Amino acid sequence: MESAYTQASRKLHQIREKNQLEHQRRVNEVRSLNEDYSRIEQAMAIQGSMIAKRILEGNSTVDDIATTIKKLQKERSALLKALHLPETYLDDIYSCKACRDTGFTETGDRCQCLKKLIEESTLANANLTDFMAEQTFDRFDFSLFAGQPAGENGHQPLALMKHAYEKGLQFAETFDTTHANLLLVGPAGTGKTFLSGCIANYVLARGKSVYYQTAFTLFDMLEKLKFGKLSGEELEQAEGISRYLYDVDLLIIDDVGTEYVSGYSAAAMFDLINTRLMRSKSVILSSNLTLQALEQVYSHRLFSRIMGGYTVIPFIGKDLRMKDLKFDF
Numbered sequence: 001m002e003s004a005y006t007q008a009s010r011k012l013h014q015i016r017e018k019n020q021l022e023h024q025r026r027v028n029e030v031r032s033l034n035e036d037y038s039r040i041e042q043a044m045a046i047q048g049s050m051i052a053k054r055i056l057e058g059n060s061t062v063d064d065i066a067t068t069i070k071k072l073q074k075e076r077s078a079l080l081k082a083l084h085l086p087e088t089y090l091d092d093i094y095s096c097k098a099c100r101d102t103g104f105t106e107t108g109d110r111c112q113c114l115k116k117l118i119e120e121s122t123l124a125n126a127n128l129t130d131f132m133a134e135q136t137f138d139r140f141d142f143s144l145f146a147g148q149p150a151g152e153n154g155h156q157p158l159a160l161m162k163h164a165y166e167k168g169l170q171f172a173e174t175f176d177t178t179h180a181n182l183l184l185v186g187p188a189g190t191g192k193t194f195l196s197g198c199i200a201n202y203v204l205a206r207g208k209s210v211y212y213q214t215a216f217t218l219f220d221m222l223e224k225l226k227f228g229k230l231s232g233e234e235l236e237q238a239e240g241i242s243r244y245l246y247d248v249d250l251l252i253i254d255d256v257g258t259e260y261v262s263g264y265s266a267a268a269m270f271d272l273i274n275t276r277l278m279r280s281k282s283v284i285l286s287s288n289l290t291l292q293a294l295e296q297v298y299s300h301r302l303f304s305r306i307m308g309g310y311t312v313i314p315f316i317g318k319d320l321r322m323k324d325l326k327f328d329f
């Protein structure tokens, strides 16, 4: 996948092209409506080149030319008026007047329009589900966990959820400097994807890039890519994503351990986890499996890499998706 900046720059380029085409269409329209317009255009072009010539010759007296140009401009305005067209009809067209669609202001800073396009691309690249896109830390509802029975080792769901909230928020605020990684473990529907969504949205709001995918879809795609089973647009997209997995600021892989683990996907998972650890690029993994079960599914080598570099956040409690919820998991 291209960077959000590259995507935004391409969109700006498309905007410029579209506006230039519309401008040319208007010029052609006026030319066809009134033959005299071409004469005015040519006369103005000649005056323009005369100014250039005089300046080159070191002659700074251009008043006479300026007078002629003003006269021609008046003729052009009158012509447009006669055609019932606005006076600005043939001006250059810009979608953003602040930067004339260049993306940069006169001081060389990124224009608001470019910033907005980058934000849109970053968000689209994150691949969050519609539900996840709504999940934010302020929607945490601890009342859902109050009164739930303690887990096997005496952990209270409410206390664990408060712990998960604090760890998650801290991670979202600092992951790019601490290079931390998270492993969220617990039964289905206990809030792991919800926490991932909260973190993802917080991180995106900080201007960082995120990519979310389930382990099943991710490794299925990588395996098909590896064995030449993709073509056309699917192939192009998969190639882009396979590179993005190593570059994106925060990678979130959901439902780890429930995908079909083949020799290839186990190797791909190890490479991804190991490379991102070495590059200090954060990952959030979540799994419905216990740590013991995860160790059995993956190689000991991968499991020990994860245990060495990840903070484990446990989740327990009833399947919250079964309840009438105030938020979605």
Ligand SMILES: [Zn+2]
Pocket: 096, 097, 098, 099, 100, 101, 102, 103, 104, 111, 112, 113, 114
């Ligand atoms: Zn602009």
